[in-house]
Amino acid sequence: MPDSTNPVPVLARIASDASCLHHALRALPAERDASTLAAHITDAQDLADTALRLFLTRSRQTSRPSPTDLLPLHRVAQIAKAAQDAAAELTAALARAVENQRRQAAATSRRVVLIGPTPQQFIESAADLLDRIPALCDAREWPESPCH
Numbered sequence: 001m002p003d004s005t006n007p008v009p010v011l012a013r014i015a016s017d018a019s020c021l022h023h024a025l026r027a028l029p030a031e032r033d034a035s036t037l038a039a040h041i042t043d044a045q046d047l048a049d050t051a052l053r054l055f056l057t058r059s060r061q062t063s064r065p066s067p068t069d070l071l072p073l074h075r076v077a078q079i080a081k082a083a084q085d086a087a088a089e090l091t092a093a094l095a096r097a098v099e100n101q102r103r104q105a106a107a108t109s110r111r112v113v114l115i116g117p118t119p120q121q122f123i124e125s126a127a128d129l130l131d132r133i134p135a136l137c138d139a140r141e142w143p144e145s146p147c148h
Contacts, residue, residue: 007072010054011137014079017047018133021086025127032119037094041087044126047133048083051076079136086126093122 021043028036055076062069097119104112
């Protein structure tokens with residue numbers, strides 16, 4: 001178990017996981033299946049959960065946080081929000097993909113009206129959100145970092 005007083009190993013794992021998920025989303029084929037999207041939603045939610053656990057651990061360590069203590073907490077909160085927002089975008093992509101498939105299956109003519117934004121637009125938005133996380137995890141910005 002990582003040292004709870006040093007967030008750097010946790011941040012490194014978050015940055016790595018966010019980068020991997022970002023690349024996985026960019027590589028998704030146009031004919032993605034629902035189970036793949038659902039797995040990516042779970043991955044993004046896990047990132048948010050890890051960041052929130054780090055936030056709780058860090059916030060409990062000081063009874064009266066100083067401005068210096070608040071900056072890292074703010075960054076961890078931003079990481080959690082970006083991961084949660086990415087999960088929400090992926091959930092919207094999944095819902096839109098299923099709805100458009102339902103419309104296509106129920107169509108009685110060749111003309112099917114699909115609703116937008118497309119699932120791919122939601123996926124791209126999620127990938128953009130995940131792309132921000134590694135910079136927020138940059139170890140050089142943390143007081144406990146060995147990079148100082």
